[in-house]
Amino acid sequence: MVDQQLLIEEAKKVVSRDDVKYVIGYKKGTYGFAISPAFAYSEEYVDKFIFNPLCKKNLTAYPILEDKLPLQRGEEEDKRKIGIVAKGCDTRALVQIIQEKGLKREDVVIIGIPCTGVIDQKKIISRFPNEPSYSELKEENGIYKITINGTVHDIEKKELLADYCTSCVAPNPVLYDVLIGQEVEPWEQQEHKNLDILEKKNVEDRWKYWEKHFQNCIRCYACREACPLCYCKECMADLLKPQWIRRSVNTSENTAWNIMRAYHLVGRCVGCGECETVCPANIPLMELNKEIEKDVKNMYNYTAGMDSEEKPLFGTFRPDDPEEFIM
Ligand code: SF4
């Protein structure tokens, strides 16, 4: 359990630094179990910061979206750093972005959170539909204790835990400036739910499975917007010359979109689950990401976002690469 008071104290120290613009953390949302990102420009605002197992959102998509507005004559660019609260997988995203030179290490001050897993919003909402709000939510010995209207509900952690957290490779931040509390014991990773079942299916059945899901895609691109590693200035899906995929929403174009995005994340996806969380069509995007992550591990012994000094997978050439995939 993260010491919220310590988080607030440390975030205040960061925001008060002359070389920091603002700190991004979490605050309680305006309804139900929602959590909102919080942008603190002052120490007073940091008092709104919280951290509990509902703080699932990967905030690292924000620094890369930092507005670079045209400057007025004589105006200087604000090159101060951005402070950011980050769990293990979030720091992996930062590492990956730094490897790819999307951000420089000195652009960010990382307030690292040792993570014991987060709650899947869809699971908690289906457990407590129409609940106006909770007053407290904490984890104790594998139980989530959720206080709603004065009543404490004890729920087994595994019932609400986000599926992808069970296969987390780095619950502790892999890069940080300040660590809130002690590192947690990494747990034995499990294979992502359904991966084994999916792998046992023949190609035709696997194709039917994905076709069934992709036909529901509404091409809202929420998966892209939420993903910290989807930060191309111009996405291939938006290009008209050449037009790689059409705008029409049908199974063929939707499949092209989802496969294209998955391939752009090969060796880059850090498994933070944001894409699947925000998908309004409930497409199991993490099954696709985890399958690719597994292949990358097996073929190249590579895990994305672990070391900011390392080169990204596609920037690495090894003369002894077996190149078994080349026909
Ligand atoms: S994937 Fe790991 S670091 Fe990320 S929320 Fe889950 S347990 Fe925490």
Ligand code: SF4
């Ligand atoms: S979030 Fe879901 S519905 Fe929207 S484009 Fe991505 S896969 Fe399709």
Ligand code: SF4
């Ligand atoms: S593809 Fe999904 S799981 Fe992977 S980094 Fe992007 S949002 Fe996170």
